[in-house]
Amino acid sequence: MYAHENGQHYGLLADLECGTALWLRWAGPDVELVVLPDCPVAGRGPDREGCCLFAGHATQHTWEEPHPMEDPCTS
Structure with a gap:
């Protein structure tokens, strides 16, 4: 299961x-x-470089390296 399958989701x-x-x-x-x-x-x-998300977002900032477990393309 990926972290994005549950909870709230956001789209700009x-x-x-x-x-x-x-x-x-x-x-x-x-x-x-x-x-x-x-x-x-x-x-x-x-x-x-500024973060492209909203204030108080729960994940890493957009300029940070993604955590390997959060990338569904690598599984």
């Missing part, structure tokens, strides 16, 4: 005003539109 629909985005949020058959603030965390490198 559109960037809105500076610092917020429109997301789809679903768990099973229930789906809703939500406006969430952007994740404020930036990477440590010289380019200071």
Whole structure:
């Protein structure tokens, strides 16, 4: 079983005003539109790449290396 098969899921629909985005949020058959603030965390490198997820997300930041168990393409 993969970690993304249970719990809430999110899908980015559109960037809105500076610092917020429109997301789809679903768990099973229930789906809703939500406006969430952007994740404020930036990477440590010289380019200071920003995270492309929302504030308070439960997984790694988008600029971090994925955990091998989270990649379904490697199984």
